[in-house]
Amino acid sequence: MIQNPPNLGIDLDPVRHPEGCRPGIDCDTWVIRGARVLDPSLNLDTQTDVYIADGRIVGLGEAPAEFASQQAETIQAQGQWLIPGVIDTWARLREPGLEHKATIATETLAAVSGGITTLCMPPDTDPVLDSIAVARFIKRRAQLAGRARVAAMGALTQGLKGELLAEMAELTEGGCVAISNAHYPVRDLRLLRRALEYAATFDILVVIQPQDPSLAKRGCAHEGVIATRLGLPGIPVSAETAPLAQLLAIMAETGARVHINNLSSRAGVRLIAQAKADGLPITASVSAHHLWLSEMDTDALCGNTHVQPPLRSLRDRDALREGLADGTIDCVISDHQPHEMDAKLAPFPETEPGISGLETLLPLVLKLVDDGLITLSRALNALTQRPAQLFGFTDSGQIALGARADLALINPDTFWTLDDTTLLSAGRDTPFMGWDFRHQITMTWVNGKRVFSRSEPLSAP
């Protein structure tokens, strides 16, 4: 019935399938009854039953002829929402290299508890993800954990040093979904131009985090009223827009597909809008915390608002929200960076930047919908369909016959508070501790296997 694509080196499936699995035991069959099924890619918003077998969606509304109903587990999901699993295109899982902060096992559990079924890892691991061996290791670790899919991004330059091109064709053939130099700059513009040309040859997506290292030097907060008042070294908006403008000039000559990661400023949003109007193949993402927090939340006492790029002014935050609503910004990311406690126990400028964001990504975006700032379909589009298109997850990010059964079931009306008991990530560094949310993820499926259930969150998949 359903054809699996040939396995080319590294596939993304964390759950062994279909080779060597026993139907009904390893490969589950599920019926999810009565949920409000939401999928912006197909304009789907209807109450119906969903049938899952062999890792894929095999029936919508009615069971297919060969469906083994007796063996299927049934979930009564009336009143809940069933959405395609969220695809988070920028999350650090800290493995390999920084296992004292978190591991792939802990963070993929946190991810599925937040409705995220696919994670893309930037290449700034240790060793750097500039060889197939590291990509294989990550895939293997994700398989052992058996929760979310983990897709790797290959390095743009060898060792992320910005000196020599990495073997990006081999990396992408081996399963890397994009290439990036993470937050390390490519100072040599000639090299950047050649990297884009080379990537364009093979139609590889290049992910760029624009931040000029000299303008951002030693900075730890947005250069504005709050940084001035607290005496914190500032990062000006031009640290983002100057390299972005350079990049756009180079893009006009190369034709490579570029995805701007984690936009933070109003001026940045305008540059992207202009570039899109000019027809450049550019897309962009914003982190969920930049949609909710601003410099006003920068607290000199607590490093949990220390992020890179920094939280900017309220005007910038509003522009990011508008950009997301009108599609200038394509997707929302968690920018997940779990830290051990000690990393944040220091004076603000000395704390390590980044926050733990997997479990708040979907709730924060749905909170924007609640506040009437974006539509539900745009919110889901930015979390599922759009990243699937951009990063080439051709059969995920939608609820269609034959699509991968990567799904999240949400209770849309249960108020819950983010606290130490609800947070599953090894990184406790979130500025949203104590926030109330309305949407809670109750169950998550990856590849047709239930990998998370709120009633027993730590059970093995």
Place this chain on the structure above:
Amino acid sequence: MAVNFVRPIIPKLTKDPWAIQFDAAGHLKHLLTIEGLGSSWITRILDTAEGFMSVSDREIKKVPLLRGRTVVNLFFESSTRTRTTFELAAKRLSADVLNINLSTSATTKGESLLDTLRNIEAMQADMFVVRHEQSGAAHFIARHVAPHVSVLNAGDGWHAHPTQALLDAFTIRRIKGDFAPLRIAIVGDIKHSRVARSQIHAFNSLNVGELRVIGPRTLIPNDIEPLGVRVFHDMRAGLKDVDVIIMLRLQRERMEGGLLPTEQEFYRLYGLTEEKLKWAKPDAIVMHPGPANRGVEIESRVADGPQSVILEQVSNGIGVRMAVMALCMSAES
């Protein structure tokens, strides 16, 4: 003469990090920043300092207010003047004083700030006087210290140096009396100055007539006006009708960051010479938090001249620091 009032519109933070300075009963426990003290506490500190000034003139320069208490000077950044005046203030209050210079010892061995703190805390200290190169360090320490310990900020990064601002306010009050009719100008590197930030909060809390900052754009942050100052880039315009001139120290490192071309150019434009001093009011006083770079931000003849009160600042510093220590340890005389 009419004075233009510039009312400070201080941007609000969503949390109030300064509340930590007070205990549950509303009494001053830590002194971390001028923000949140308000004119009542500042005035109370200055009045208390006035009472302690006479101690230094006695034959036996001691009062027994902090007898049996231990004050630890915890300096992560080198300092001579501030540390010695804090030490002297503690000794005149009869406290035991321990000086720990950490810029060279523990932290370079990889020990975390919190570990260092816990170790010294275990030695039964009652008060930490902290200087650190990072903004927010004193708050961080106050938040994590044992409940009986008071923390005094002796300068953290570019953020705050509250006792310096208090001793400057004390000096001005002694000479000029009321703040309301005064024009005060702060000259030089505002951007990297914790002293300037604390002075801006202190003088505005005391309802100063007009507060000005003077310097090139590289040394004055873009968003400084909301703190309640008027910005001048021209020394002559900025010093016109000014009653108090505060010169800030220009760090040599600023030249390397491309903030200024040379010391000579800075001296020519903003260095306080006898000639430029004439642009201010004839009875204007000249202050400097020290140590002064003679020939860079101030001419020797001005620093040592009749209008200079730089040495008074230093001796007033002891009284003000005694007052802060006594108040924070609830041992007001």
